[in-house]
Amino acid sequence: MRMTISIRIKRWLSTQKHLYFLFGALFIIPNCVLFVTAPMPATAGIASISIPLAIWFGTLLLSRRPGIIVWILLPKVILDGGQLVLLHLFGESVIAVDMYLNLTSSNASEASELLENIFLVIICVFLFYTLPTLCLAFYSIQIKDRLSDTFRKKWLKISFGLFLSGVLSGCLSFRTFSVKNDIYPANALYNLYFALDKADRNKNYPVTSANFTFHATKPVQAHNNREIYVLTVGETSRAMEWSLYGYEHETTPRMEKLSGLAYFKDAITQSNNTHKSVPIILSAASAEDYDILYQKKSIITAFKEAGFHTVAIVNQKLTGSLISTFYREADTYIDMSAFHTGSYLTSLHDDAILPYLQKEVNNAEGNLFIVLHTYGSHFNYHERYPREFAFYTPDKTDGLRAAGKDKLRNAYDNSILFTDYVLDEVVRILKKSGACSSMLYLSDHGEDIFDDARARYLHASPIPTYYQLHIPYLIWFSDIYRRDYPEKYQHALDHKALPVSTNSVFHTMLDIAGIETKEADPSLALTNEAFLVRDRMYLDDHDDPIPFWKAGLKKLDFKMLDKWNISYKDE
Ligand SMILES: [Zn+2]
Incomplete structure (x- = not known):
């Protein structure tokens, strides 16, 4: 019985089509968890999943062996792992500016405290998410099967449709929705940019404040x-x-x-x-x-x-x-x-x-x-x-x-x-x-x-x-x-x-x-x-x-x- 299941799984995985869907699903996991946990209106939530899903589905079509694309997107796979660790810790937020700053600053007391606790979580995410994704991508590169042109054309159209419906959904909640805040990994990357810029401003404070003066006086002295x-x-x-x-x-x-x-x-x-x-x-x-x-x-x-x-x-x-x-x-x-x-x-x-x-x-x-x-x-x-x-x-x-x-x-x-x-x-x-x-x-x-x-x-x-x-x-x-x-x-x-x-x-x-x-x-x-x-x-x-x-x-x-x-x- 056990043999049959593993053989069936192996057989299912031996076609690039199935691997393609699997990679799409793995890529969208952080967005799905954020959708469930982060508070946002339903239309914004739909946009926060369908836009990136459409982009990943489209991007994975660039090669007949989608595993190649997964390896090219290695930084994303690593970022996803980090995001999942944080979701486990705080339950409801994309990687925040402060987290980057805590990790990069030499006085990372608050981050170092957490590190002891998150060690186990990091290992779990690596073993059950990052490593399987990369192994499957490697497998996709090895096998003989290729994505057919008909399949690629069909899914390019579907991806485009999905993208448009996501944009439409985002427009419906334009007041609360923005790419830099609501679409992972754009928001995580924006936060990284914001953190680097802030670190720079902190460093330049002696220069930017150099000419400042309060013109402070104390007119009255205690008796x-x-x-x-x-x-x-x-x-x-x-x-x-x-x-x-x-x-x-x-x-x-x-x-x-x-x-x-x-x-x-x-x-x-x-x-x-x-x-x-x-x-x-x-x-x-x-x-x-x-x-x-x-x-x-x-x-x-x-x-x-x-x-x-x-x-x-x-x-x-x-x-x-x-x-x-x-x-x-x-x-x-x-x-x-x-x-x-x-x-x-x-x-x-x-x-x-x-x-x-x-x-x-x-x-x-x-x-x-x-x-x-x-x-x-x-x-x-x-x-x-x-x-x-x-x-x-x-x-x-x-x-x-x-x-x-x-x-x-x-x-x-x-x-x-x-x-x-x-x-x-x-x-x-x-x-x-x-x-x-x-x-x-x-x-x-x-x-x-x-x-x-x-x-x-x-x-x-x-x-x-x-x-x-x-x-x-x-x-x-x-x-x-x-x-x-x-x-x-x-x-x-x-x-x-x-x-x-x-x-x-x-x-x-x-x-x-x-x-x-x-x-x-x-x-x-x-x-x-x-x-x-x-x-x-x-x-x-x-x-x-x-x-x-x-x-x-x-x-x-x-x-x-x-x-x-x-x-x-x-x-
Ligand atoms: Zn404090």
Whole structure:
């Protein structure tokens, strides 16, 4: 019986006609999976399959032995394999710009994390897709049979008809349909082009921003006091895991006791990717206007121009990125990632920042602006805090598995507990300095930790979730600050229930410090009475703004947005 089946398969495969159809089917598999998983209107979906299918059917006719064409299209076969691996991982997206950038950049922490998990998937796709396709193509070249002219003419006509019907279908949904977005592999190749162009723009930033100046001034100085402002950039912290925000585990006892604290309950990020989110935090760029990133300098230069001594203390490997280029604008740049030679996943605990902060506060006279870039709650969670902060146990897991969710959550909770400690210590140093001071903290994005039926994990996926968007965002004001600038503190309190986003940080920091520049927008400053509520945008894969509720969020996400009172438009 077994023999007969294998003989029948072999006999079926020994004609080029059958191989031709089989290659057509294999070539269209990624499109079919994308059609089923990616959200798009039916007419656009039909176009996204029939146009490329027609092209492949037509192209395979170029030789009487279609296997030759398959081998000529080897790059496509390899790309298809990569696409299938990603579809397995994220379920619903073409290879994104950020994925290419993560793979090509030297600080590919987010990609390298995933690599461990995807190794098995890569092997499966290779064994069951790429290798069989290439073997069959080789076989097609070897056998005697050839495609007949009658067959080729007939299928050329059919392909042409299929192509026309696809174009027609695409025209019916022209508003949502475009070749560069919806037809695989055109979209994957466009994303590659976009990624290369972006890498180039990042590299050229020092040139394109060279002549920029903020013309920043600080007309008013605190009464008899120096002023110290700290911007603490958090990593992978999600608001729902903070007891300050209402989480059932006690994770932020110190922040809850702090006087002079304003925290924003409805805060979301404009990007779930560190390398897009942090530049927005550190500059006047926003999802609404991301390209100005390459023309203007960062918040550090604005403070510097206004007479502040500027410092960046960074506990994260950012070498070669635009973020580290921003930090190089500072008078003092302390790159703690250079202190040890571990992998991307190992770093010093964030409290190692504190002695450097203390030293800078002691050494510098006059006004001081310090950016602290932490490693917060980045995976691997249990490596982010010293053992005395392992309050929730067990907290050790091997890798990322849904079965280990409780342990992962424990470790994650502990990392927040430690962040709470580090922030409290920063505040303590500022209090002790006797300066007029303030500290703004927020996270660059959140994280998925197998939270619902989707069993998603980590962040930076092409389509975000509630868990990756909702971030903690708080500002502490010292007693002296509140005495000298009481109205700023009051405005911050007045705005604490309003919907806010990461694009407010730049303007808020300048407003807190009383820095004036044409680049400052008071309507984005949380401490200014001119603050305006606006629709919150999310930065999509092509660096265009989209309302965050249209970024591909699912029912499960909207349920969480409602639970946490995050405002969005119901449309
Ligand atoms: Zn991040």
